[in-house]
Amino acid sequence: MKNSILRAGIDIGSTTVKLAILDPDGKILFGEYLRHRAQTRETLRQLIEQASEQIGDATLSLSITGSGALGIARSLGLPFVQEVVSVATAISTYHPETDVAVELGGEDAKIIYFRGGLDERMNGVCAGGTGSFIDQMAALLQTDAAGLNEAAKDAKTVYPIASRCGVFAKTDIQPLINYGAAASDIAASIFQAVVTQTVSGLACGKPIRGKVAFLGGPLHFLPELKKAFVRTLKLTPEDTVDPENSHLFAALGAAMNRDGGAEISFSDLLSRLAEQTGCDFESKRLEPLFSGEDEYTAFLDRHARARVKRGDLSTYSGRCYLGIDAGSTTTKLVLIGSAGELLYTFYRNNQGNPVKTAIKSMEELEKALPAGAKIAGACSTGYGEQLLKSAFSLDLGEVETVAHAKAALFFDPETDCVLDIGGQDMKCIRLKNGTVDSIMLNEACSSGCGSFIENVAESLGLSAEQFAREAIS
Template sequence: MHRIGLDIGSTTIKTVVLDETGHVCHTQYERHFSRIAEKAREVLLALGKKFPGKHRLCISGSAGIGLSEQLGIPFAQEVFATRTAVTTLRPDADVVIELGGEDAKILFLTGGTDFCMNGSCAGGTGAFIDQMATLLQISQDEMNALAMNHEKLYPVASRCGVFAKSDIQPLLNQGATKEDISASIFQAVVSQTIAGLAHGRPIAGNVVYLGGPLTFFSMLRDTFDRNLHLEGTCPPLSLYYVAYGAALLAADEAFDLEKLADRIPDLAGWQSYDPLRPLFRDRRERIAFEDRYGQDLPEPLACTDERVSFFIGIDAGSTTTKCAALTEDGTIAFYRYLPSGGQPVSHVRDFLLELYDRYPGCRILGSAATGYGEDIIRSAFGVDLGVVETVAHYTAAKAYDPDVDFIIDIGGQDMKCFK
């Protein structure tokens, strides 16, 4: 009879199977993409085929308690499971730092056992790193490799992903390298963990690193080492300590895994939520909304006059770059709206090349820039002047509607309302 531990975390399911001697004979690590019941059924079915018969089973993890209750399987709180595993596998450990998909924990094991864990916010966890990699338009492996070649660090908020994006997007628009930003993200995670969870207690002695982010990102471990002035250890099975501890804590009751798996489809509605009213009740209501608020954008000016003259406006925003060419009478002749991707200069260059390609003999009478990337655009292209965003908004709104008395703008990283 085997002992099996399932760690159903916020983003992954980890499995450890121990044989009768306590030897680890099987491990599995998979993302569940929030399809917890479906993925748990797949895991149990596969285990049942590989290990026929009945086995002792225990579930742990932040997303596992509901499934445990519904199936009548023993549940082990993840901190207790981690401590059980560490006591068995690393009895010399003084401190454990564990980062998961949406949680972070520090366990102090000497001088009195103590632990601290983050609350409902996932700032400074694996999900936070996921978000930042998406913002940089790189994979997580690329982020780790880029951070190895950084030259400087920038202050980046880690308490909240939105605040972090508000720090990082301007850095991208101002030309900061992805190497430096990647390293700064890892530094933000370390600062958040130490300041938010240690509560002033020194982290010293034998420090063990656990969990996905600390297993997969060598630069994150290096950043912890540098900040703590020590050399921590990322041990074998670092991904599986909670599942290993759960397996050790499995009670005497044995379960048929395939029969358990067959019960899971009946639990499709075991989690109940009160949904909000949908934005549109049907397709007709959506079409009516689009007709009411939709507005066709102007077509590019059909002009064969080689001497046509333009005024150029550039809004290098936090997440998008907008460019427009206006004729002398204020007609929008040509425009582009593009995701910045941290490269506003290349987007403006492409816009200008396309403009000259479309109107080979045109003359530029004047140009102005606004937005987060105003300075770099002015420097790169010799733009005549910079304009404050609110002034640019008002100038355009008044040209569109002379009686305008209120403007609201929701941008990529900011919101503005002014009367």
């Protein structure tokens, strides 16, 4: 097909890149979908090379669409098609009987009404209930989205789970895990939370009736999620539209761009990609955290002034004291000596099971504890304060803010403010005369917290530690 002009569309979304190529008769010659992990150009290059190997160096009539496409369209000199227009074009071509389309992407969700004029509803700044939300929940169950779908097939009970925020959804899911709820029921509950968020948050009371099409990667690859939508909307099989390539619809619509695409060969397109390394709209950038190595070293030195006095547990003899912080995402354990010296530490992600992680921490401590060291007292704090106090018959349980204040005042009696960023919360604690005077806490959103950082790092293929190193490099 070397001398043919083929219609092609690229859809660059928040988490994936899609490429669709049609022959002059509208037959799909190539259609592929890949996660880009923030490497959109490299992923696009891979797709173009795959298509070129399969089809040959044909000339394309190419358009580009998607939430992450505008900058690349400008830098490559390609026509940009608005995403809703692309989807509407594909729907009118392949399934003109559709009354409503529900589309889920990596970080966006849409409901498009086609009857009585085009009416499109889309989520705003929050990605709750989208593909990335599902990925976060799957990771909490130590599986992937496909594993979540497989588990949901055997569900018998659906639990209420927050869907507005992935971080807060974890707060609902973790107790279910801790109390032994079946993984299948939790998986089905996650899918139902996505349905609830999409329907209530976007439809806002407007009925979803008639022929309903389900589009986007999550709804294409996760049949149990689609079943949850069908069940909630009370759709009959006759009212459910199942497009064959529903994950590629925006790319297909871009390929059918009525204004025509830019004519370009595979080889020329790859050359442009290699030449263009930036996006022409990226003019605003944050300043680096540190201007150089000297400033970074000075920062480390300044913040290392209040060092914890450490002791050698292997040679310690006498009374010592145990503290456990059961946080929303991690479990921390410390053992201190009678003079306040730090003898032992443990810090680990609790994988949704703080009791099991606490048991592991104490088993490891027991192995390291010498015969002469005696634990004279134990106290818990954090989200799981009461749970751990009851489970292990600890002496005390302390409110987290008071524990923060006591530790801060130990290092500096003149401390008047403590800033704490945890897995799901962040706190600013004001101290006055050695006591807690006021507390400011995040409420309905946990962006910027530890769990948020972990999720962003994971989307880039990095650990939290690697992410931190990249931030200062």
